[in-house]
Amino acid sequence: MALPTYASPLERIWYYTYLVICCLVFLFLIAPILIVIPLSFNAEPYFTFTPQMLAFDPAGYSLRWYDTLLTLGHPAPETVRDGTWWSAVWERATWVQAAKNSFWVGLWATILATVLGTIAALGLSRPEMPYRRLIMALLISPMIVPIIIIAVGMSFFFAKACVAPDSAMALLFGWALSEKGCLANSHLGVIVAHATLGIPFVIITVTATLSGFDQSLIRASQSLGANPRTTFFKVIMPLILPGVISGALFAFVTSFDEVVAVLFIAGPDQQTIPRQMFNGIREAISPAILAVATILVVISVLLLTTVELLRRRSDRLRGVTGR
Amino acid sequence: MAEATTELLTTADGRPLKAALQAAQARAKRRAFFLVLPLLLFVVLTFLIPIGYMLKRSFEHDGFVSSAPALVAWFQANPDFDPANPPEEAYAALVQDLALMQVDKTTGIAGTRINYSVPGTISLFKKGAREAKDLTPPFKESLVAVDPDWGKPALWRGMASASHIYTAEFYKVASDFKLNDGGWERGEDNERIYLYLFAKTFLISGIITVLCLLLAFPVSHLLATLPMAKSSLLMILVLLPFWTSLLVRTTSWIALLQEQGIVNDLLVAIGLIDNEGRLTMMYNMTGTIVAMTHVLLPFMILPLYSVMRVIPPSYARAARSLGATSWTTFRRVYLPQTLPGIAAGSLLVFILAVGYYITPALVGGADGQLISNLIAFHMSKSNWSLAAAIAGMLLVSILVLYWLYDRLVGIDRLKLG
Numbered sequence: 001m002a003l004p005t006y007a008s009p010l011e012r013i014w015y016y017t018y019l020v021i022c023c024l025v026f027l028f029l030i031a032p033i034l035i036v037i038p039l040s041f042n043a044e045p046y047f048t049f050t051p052q053m054l055a056f057d058p059a060g061y062s063l064r065w066y067d068t069l070l071t072l073g074h075p076a077p078e079t080v081r082d083g084t085w086w087s088a089v090w091e092r093a094t095w096v097q098a099a100k101n102s103f104w105v106g107l108w109a110t111i112l113a114t115v116l117g118t119i120a121a122l123g124l125s126r127p128e129m130p131y132r133r134l135i136m137a138l139l140i141s142p143m144i145v146p147i148i149i150i151a152v153g154m155s156f157f158f159a160k161a162c163v164a165p166d167s168a169m170a171l172l173f174g175w176a177l178s179e180k181g182c183l184a185n186s187h188l189g190v191i192v193a194h195a196t197l198g199i200p201f202v203i204i205t206v207t208a209t210l211s212g213f214d215q216s217l218i219r220a221s222q223s224l225g226a227n228p229r230t231t232f233f234k235v236i237m238p239l240i241l242p243g244v245i246s247g248a249l250f251a252f253v254t255s256f257d258e259v260v261a262v263l264f265i266a267g268p269d270q271q272t273i274p275r276q277m278f279n280g281i282r283e284a285i286s287p288a289i290l291a292v293a294t295i296l297v298v299i300s301v302l303l304l305t306t307v308e309l310l311r312r313r314s315d316r317l318r319g320v321t322g323r
Numbered sequence: 324m325a326e327a328t329t330e331l332l333t334t335a336d337g338r339p340l341k342a343a344l345q346a347a348q349a350r351a352k353r354r355a356f357f358l359v360l361p362l363l364l365f366v367v368l369t370f371l372i373p374i375g376y377m378l379k380r381s382f383e384h385d386g387f388v389s390s391a392p393a394l395v396a397w398f399q400a401n402p403d404f405d406p407a408n409p410p411e412e413a414y415a416a417l418v419q420d421l422a423l424m425q426v427d428k429t430t431g432i433a434g435t436r437i438n439y440s441v442p443g444t445i446s447l448f449k450k451g452a453r454e455a456k457d458l459t460p461p462f463k464e465s466l467v468a469v470d471p472d473w474g475k476p477a478l479w480r481g482m483a484s485a486s487h488i489y490t491a492e493f494y495k496v497a498s499d500f501k502l503n504d505g506g507w508e509r510g511e512d513n514e515r516i517y518l519y520l521f522a523k524t525f526l527i528s529g530i531i532t533v534l535c536l537l538l539a540f541p542v543s544h545l546l547a548t549l550p551m552a553k554s555s556l557l558m559i560l561v562l563l564p565f566w567t568s569l570l571v572r573t574t575s576w577i578a579l580l581q582e583q584g585i586v587n588d589l590l591v592a593i594g595l596i597d598n599e600g601r602l603t604m605m606y607n608m609t610g611t612i613v614a615m616t617h618v619l620l621p622f623m624i625l626p627l628y629s630v631m632r633v634i635p636p637s638y639a640r641a642a643r644s645l646g647a648t649s650w651t652t653f654r655r656v657y658l659p660q661t662l663p664g665i666a667a668g669s670l671l672v673f674i675l676a677v678g679y680y681i682t683p684a685l686v687g688g689a690d691g692q693l694i695s696n697l698i699a700f701h702m703s704k705s706n707w708s709l710a711a712a713i714a715g716m717l718l719v720s721i722l723v724l725y726w727l728y729d730r731l732v733g734i735d736r737l738k739l740g
Contacts, residue, residue, distance in 0.1 A: 004643075011649055022545045025538045025620075030560050032575040032617060033567050035585065039578055047578045048585055116362040123358025128351040133734075135359060137725075140734050142370055144725050146678020148695040149714045152702060153373030156380055156711070196369040199362065204737055257568045260680055264702070277570045281685050285577065293571040300566040304559065307566075 033297055040065055040290035047285065065291040069095040072288070095276065095292065102272040105187065106255040109194035114248040116195075117202030122236070124203070125210035136203070143200035151264035154193055158183035158265050178267060185267030193261040198251030205250060209243025209314060242314035246307045253303060374718070381493055381711035386436030387485035390429035391420035398486040406479040407504070414462040417473075417482075421455035424448070439709060440492055440502040441481040447472050476504040493712035517697070517713065521720075524694040527612060528676035532623075534616045535672050536665065539623035543664070546624070547631035565621040573685050576614040580604040580686075606688030614682045619675055623668040626732075630664030667732040674724045678717065 003015050043062040044050050052060025071077035073094035079085055089096055123129055124136060142150060162182040163169040170181055176188035183189035217239075221231040237244075259274035266275070273292065280289045332340040388395050393416040398404075404413065424430045434448035447470055458465040467474045481502055484492055499515040500507045542561070546554045564572065579585050587601045596602065604610060634657070642652040680695035687696070694717055701710035728734070 006643075014649075018541055019545075021541050025542045026557065026560050028538065028617065029564050029620060032572055032579060033564060035578060036571060036575045046583070047581065048583055048588055112365075116365055120359045120362035123355040126351070126355040126358075128348060129355040129359070130352050133729075135363065137729060137734055138371070139362065139366060140737065141725070142366070144674055144728075145374070145721060146680070146695055146717060148678060148680045148698050149374065149377070149718050149721075150370065152698060152710060152714050153375075153377035154369070155702070156707070157373035157376045160376075192369050196366065199366065207735070253566060257570070259570065274568065274570050277568075277574070278681070278685070281570070281574060281577065289574055290578070293568070293574050296568045296571050300568065301563065304562055304566045308559070308562075 036290050036293040036297065040287060040294040042287050042290075045287060047287065047290075065287045068286070068288040069093070069291055073097070094271075095273070095288075098271050098273045098276045101187075101270060102256055102274070105190050105194060105270070105272065106252050108191045109198055109255040110248050110252040112191065112195035113198035113202050113251040114244060117199050117247065117251075118206050118240075118244050121203055121206035121210060125207050125213070126215075139203050140200045142196050147197070147258075147260045150193075150197070151261045154189075154261060155184065155264040158189050158193075161189075184265055185270070187270060190262060190266050190270050190272075193265060194255035194258055195251075197258060197261065198254045201250035201254060202244075202247035205247035206240060206243045209240045213239060242310040246310050249303055249307055253300070377711045378715050378718075380708055381715045382489050382491065384436050384439075384485070384490065384493075384708050385488045386432040387482065388488050390424050390427065390433040391417075391482075391486075392423075393417075393419045394482065395486040398483050404479075404483075406476040406483065409463075409479050411461055411463050413479075414466055415460070418455050418458050418462045418466060421448070421452045425452040425455060435705070436485050437478070437481050439496055439706070440484065441475075441478050443472075444478065444481070447478075477502050480504075480506060493708045494716070496709055497712040497716060520692075520694050520697055521716070524677055527608070527615075527691075527693065528673050531612055531615050531619060531676045532669050532673045534612070535620050535623040536669060538616070538620055539627050539668065540661075543624050543627035543631050546628050547634070548636070561621050561624050564617070569618060569681055570685075572618055573614055573682050576610070576617065576686060577605060580610060580613065581606075605686055606691070608687070608691040610686040610688065611683045611691035611693070614686050615676060615679060618682060619672045622671050622675060626667040626671065627661065627664040630661055630667070634660045663732070667728075667736065670724065670728045670732065671737075674721060674728065677724070678721060 003012065007015065038053070039047065039049070041061040041063065042050065042053065043060050043064065050060050054060075070089050070093055073092055074085075074088055075092055076085070076088065120139065124132060124139075129135075159182060161184075162180060163173065163177065165181060170177075173188060174181060176186060176191075178184060178186040178189075183192065213236075217235055218231055221235045222228075226234065257274055259272075259278045262270060262272055262275045263278070266272075273296075277289055277292060280286065334340055334343045394413070397413055397416040401413070404410070420433075421430075424433055430448050430452040431445065434445035437444040437448070450470055451466065451473065454469050458469070463474075472478060484490060484502075495507055497517050499510045499518050501510045501514070546557055546561070549557070577584070581587075582601050582603060582605070584605070586604065587596075590596045591598055591601070604613070638656050638660070639652050642656045643649070647655065677693075678695055679693055680699065683691050683693045684696050684699070687693070694713065698710050698714050698717070701707075701713065
């Protein structure tokens with residue numbers, strides 16, 4: 001909003017105040033995220049800037065907290081950093097294990113949520129879909145219902161959701177279940193829980209992409225002799241792919257950032273990064289958490305960039321200009 | 324032409340057109356539904372059934388029924404007994420059950436069940452069960468001699484009520500009712516912890532919603548009126564917090580607001596406060612409100628922005644040219660047009676705030692805790708039925724808000740980024 005030429009002096013003053021207010025709100029939004037980056041290079045175990053850091057003295061900065069991420073839980077952190085040292089990091093270091101768990105859980109939860117969510121979104125965006133509003137409300141509700149309620153429900157139910165030791169289900173899923181054959185304290189339980197939490201995001205982004213989708217393209221492809229599979233992979237998929245990918249990224253971030261369900265349904269073998277951070281913040285808060293936070297900020301910047309680029313591509317494909 | 328309308332229209336293979344169309348539509352309906360079906364089953368299995376199971380737990384507890392068979396049978400035979408003065412045979416059944424509990428090691432389970440409505444019963448049951456096998460008739464006198472609490476009417480009322488597997492008792496406890504000697508009564512004002520916390524949660528959520536609205540309005544307006552290239556850049560500042568881990572944002576608020584934190588350091592450095600007078604902004608309600616406002620602000624900006632973007636600027640110009648002052652233009656012309664965005668953003672932020680757990684748990688300290696934290700607390704104390712009952716009450720309030728959101732805004736209008 002540019003200032004019109006007929007603005008009175010009072011309006012001018014108000015206009016500049018308004019700009020200042022906006023800047024302050026942007027500062028409020030972004031400063032807390034950026035502040036963790038310099039703090040994570042602190043040479044001292046403090047959560048604030050030391051006088052040396054403020055004087056830009058190199059001695060005030062160090063990489064020791066990033067080093068902690070590799071050495072915490074390492075059986076012999078002080079030895080020479082050769083191949084064995086690094087393989088011990090990969091196998092034993094607490095934060096590395098948490099990262100591996102987070103990654104695998106996130107990956108499988110994303111695949112599950114994206115595949116099921118995309119197919120469902122295709123059905124939901126057809127005009128003839130029965131009970132559309134009701135089903136949509138149900139599928140979005142994992143995002144609306146407080147996570148604590150979902151986590152409590154799951155912790156009750158997953159403890160009972162067990163398979164008999166030698167049944168067919170045990171043969172199929174036993175490797176991903178807990179020792180007792182239950183969903184509680186198992187990788188599969190966490191994956192299923194995170195997939196449920198990610199589904200609303202996939203549904204929302206994919207149906208939004210499909211709302212601009214010309215349904216007659218499907219008929220055109222069929223009339224030209226394509227079978228449903230060809231139509232899906234050659235016509236529908238390329239057009240909705242940007243929406244699917246951003247939905248998948250949302251689902252991944254949801255899983256990657258989720259801690260409450262993990263606290264309630266996971267066992268000691270399902271230690272994830274957010275759980276490790278949560279415990280770290282509750283117990284002994286060390287700048288190692290800021291180092292993790294910095295890495296996560298970098299990841300989120302990368303993800304955001306990807307989603308923005310995808311959104312622009314999607315808009316271009318659908319012929320929407322601008323935002 | 325007249326003959327053509329009376330004659331039944333048919334398809335090429337001779338079926339009536341109307342029936343063929345209906346069949347085709349039913350087929351299309353089925354196809355659409357089958358696409359949704361796998362996800363629907365998945366969500367029912369992983370979301371609806373667990374929540375249903377939780378609600379069942381909030382009405383159900385068999386801890387006493389399974390461990391005190393004789394007394395439960397006596398209660399069923401004598402539903403109208405006088406809790407102030409239970410007869411000798413009731414005491415005999417109780418002592419028999421206590422002895423059984425000691426053998427089966429179920430004292431804790433039974434005591435925990437009664438403990439929901441009559442606090443302090445776990446130790447009472449343990450003590451009673453230890454002595455039970457040595458007690459002699461008359462049991463009434465000998466049991467009361469072990470601990471006079473065994474004669475309390477409230478305890479007998481609690482045991483009678485626990486002799487049913489299904490009960491609304493946990494909801495009564497979660498609504499601050501107390502089981503006294505005379506029956507269920509509303510607790511004293513200073514004992515109403517659960518309803519007080521519900522009220523506090525709604526109040527804090529309301530404050531956060533208002534703060535978010537006040538902060539989001541100017542920014543959304545700026546984003547909506549700037550040229551596209553500039554607003555796209557600024558939009559990244561809104562979306563980055565949205566994509567950043569909640570734990571990262573909570574951590575940075577701790578770094579900023581704690582007593583030795585950056586904001587306090589800054590205030591001391593510029594001389595606004597002295598070193599002894601550092602402000603306590605973390606681990607209390609202020610910490611919860613500030614951090615949650617930051618976390619939820621993007622959920623207010625995005626819906627406001629998408630509404631403001633399509634408001635034509637010509638209306639405001641028309642109002643000005645007709646002689647309205649800038650304030651009148653804003654109040655009478657611009658603001659009413661932003662109401663859908665205000666409603667959408669406020670409801671969304673409020674709904675999300677009411678159920679928040681992580682941020683209050685980490686930065687709330689003692690007085691910044693919300694209802695979700697109380698549920699987690701009772702879960703950690705193994706008071707599962709009470710936790711489920713509080714969660715059930717929270718769920719109902721969220722569903723009402725969700726229904727309101729669907730009516731006012733429509734869930735298909737929910738957008739991300």
